[in-house]
Amino acid sequence: MTYLAGALGLAKLILLILAGLAVYLVLKNYKRRVNHNGGKASRGDETMVRCAECGVHHPRSESLLAAGKFYCSAEHQRRANHGG
Ligand SMILES: [Zn+2]
Numbered sequence: 001m002t003y004l005a006g007a008l009g010l011a012k013l014i015l016l017i018l019a020g021l022a023v024y025l026v027l028k029n030y031k032r033r034v035n036h037n038g039g040k041a042s043r044g045d046e047t048m049v050r051c052a053e054c055g056v057h058h059p060r061s062e063s064l065l066a067a068g069k070f071y072c073s074a075e076h077q078r079r080a081n082h083g084g
Pocket of ligand 1 (some may be wrong): 051055063071072
């Protein structure tokens with residue numbers, strides 16, 4: 001039964017190599033993803049929009065949308081509508 005034992009050993013070795021390769025690829029992808037997002041500070045996938053009046057960037061959820069333009073506050077929205 002030495003042939004069977006040898007075949008089982010070889011199968012185990014191949015499985016071990018494949019597992020190691022899979023771990024290596026996962027870690028490589030993970031590192032690249034971390035580096036890709038490392039530069040910019042962003043909370044989740046919140047979209048940043050620019051105030052049409054003062055030009056300051058704000059999270060979209062905290063901005064006011066009027067006539068297709070974003071404003072950081074109701075005051076700036078009023079100011080833009082009144083033309084300065
Ligand atoms: Zn503003």
